Amino acid sequence: MASVFIDGEAGTTGLGIRDRLARHPRVSVRSIASEDRKNPAAKLELMREVDLVVLCLPDEASKETVRLAAELGGDAPKILDASTAHRVAPDWTYGFAELAEGQDEAIRRAKHVANPGCYATGAIALLRPLVDAGLVAPDFPLTINAVSGYSGGGKSMIEAYDSGTAPSFELYGLGLDHKHLPEVMAYARLTRRPIFVPSVGNFHQGMLVSIPLHLDELPGRPDVAALGEALATRYAQGDHVVFAEATEPRIEAESLNDTNRMELRVYGNTAHRQAVLVAKLDNLGKGASAAAVQNLELMLGLA
Numbered sequence: 436m437a438s439v440f441i442d443g444e445a446g447t448t449g450l451g452i453r454d455r456l457a458r459h460p461r462v463s464v465r466s467i468a469s470e471d472r473k474n475p476a477a478k479l480e481l482m483r484e485v486d487l488v489v490l491c492l493p494d495e496a497s498k499e500t501v502r503l504a505a506e507l508g509g510d511a512p513k514i515l516d517a518s519t520a521h522r523v524a525p526d527w528t529y530g531f532a533e534l535a536e537g538q539d540e541a542i543r544r545a546k547h548v549a550n551p552g553c554y555a556t557g558a559i560a561l562l563r564p565l566v567d568a569g570l571v572a573p574d575f576p577l578t579i580n581a582v583s584g585y586s587g588g589g590k591s592m593i594e595a596y597d598s599g600t601a602p603s604f605e606l607y608g609l610g611l612d613h614k615h616l617p618e619v620m621a622y623a624r625l626t627r628r629p630i631f632v633p634s635v636g637n638f639h640q641g642m643l644v645s646i647p648l649h650l651d652e653l654p655g656r657p658d659v660a661a662l663g664e665a666l667a668t669r670y671a672q673g674d675h676v677v678f679a680e681a682t683e684p685r686i687e688a689e690s691l692n693d694t695n696r697m698e699l700r701v702y703g704n705t706a707h708r709q710a711v712l713v714a715k716l717d718n719l720g721k722g723a724s725a726a727a728v729q730n731l732e733l734m735l736g737l738a
């Protein structure tokens with residue numbers, strides 16, 4: 436039985452991981468007493484005894500636990516960080532197994548893995564295959580639009596919606612400096628910073644990430660079908676990331692909730708030479724806790 440300590444177990448992401456691991460036949464969760472949850476000495480003692488620690492903390496607290504673990508030298512557990520702190524750090528492995536061939540193997544071998552951001556998971560899954568295939572140039576002026584359920588904002592945003600003080604819908608991140616952009620650029624291999632317009636609505640969980648494209652501005656002026664074929668080919672073997680046909684000119688955000696699945700579609704109008712790429716995922720599932728469980732199974736040699 437492999438043992439795991441979830442630092443930040445009572446938060447939104449931590450609880451999601453704990454619930455999934457509660458029914459896991461080969462992983463046991465070691466918990467810290469609630470009054471000690473921010474006590475470095477207690478964390479250090481627990482980290483001595485476990486195989487892996489998952490960080491479900493604000494960025495600064497994550498960095499602090501990583502520093503603490505370093506005190507254990509060669510006895511330090513493996514670390515999976517769900518925060519934004521290490522996603523583009525050179526000595527960390529990006530925990531998106533479907534990123535490219537061999538990424539699952541890199542996660543298996545890694546001592547330190549950064550779990551991807553929820554919006555970034557959708558944007559990278561859509562863009563990386565098209566950049567690799569030469570259908571989208573790395574310096575293309577992209578716009579990424581997205582909507583998330585309010586659980587994406589953690590405990591404080593959940594409280595605001597539950598108490599009725601939050602708006603039904605809002606755009607945010609309009610300072611154009613969202614924390615997921617560095618990882619999107621790095622792992623989709625973009626050289627020009629996309630404009631990212633996230634939004635949040637009055638539903639608990641679920642997410643759509645959409646990217647509009649003028650086809651005549653792309654290299655080789657591909658048609659709608661060519662974009663779909665590139666994604667279908669790339670994810671043909673996928674269990675968790677799949678290409679799906681765009682059968683209706685609309686899409687809702689919640690049908691993949693509580694799963695580790697993400698669906699990618701290409702909508703378009705051949706006559707108008709326009710397309711919209713869309714990823715659907717659960718911000719708490721493939722966007723956070725379910726992806727974390729997928730990663731820790733790889734890191735613990737259970738998958």
Ligand SMILES: NC(=O)C1=CN([C@@H]2O[C@H](COP(=O)(O)OP(=O)(O)OC[C@H]3O[C@@H](n4cnc5c(N)ncnc54)[C@H](OP(=O)(O)O)[C@@H]3O)[C@@H](O)[C@H]2O)C=CC1
Pocket residue numbers: 442443444445446447448449472473474490491492493494496517518519551552553586587588589590591718719722723
């Ligand atoms: N919600 C989401 O959809 C996603 C979140 N993430 C990331 O996961 C991390 C956690 O986010 P989320 O679960 O939403 O946040 P929450 O606000 O829901 O939970 C954070 C938890 O961390 C605890 N905490 C804060 N500081 C410390 C510390 N020093 N030691 C131990 N525990 C601490 C908090 O406890 P207390 O309340 O008692 O202070 C709280 O329980 C963040 O980095 C976030 O960016 C990643 C992907 C998606």
Ligand SMILES: CC(=O)N[C@@H](CCC(=O)OP(=O)(O)O)C(=O)O
Pocket residue numbers: 517518519551552553554583584585586587588589592614615633634635722
């Ligand atoms: C609705 C909402 O506020 N969402 C969060 C992102 C949630 C998430 O995935 O953040 P990390 O993975 O980077 O921790 C935000 O935009 O900051």
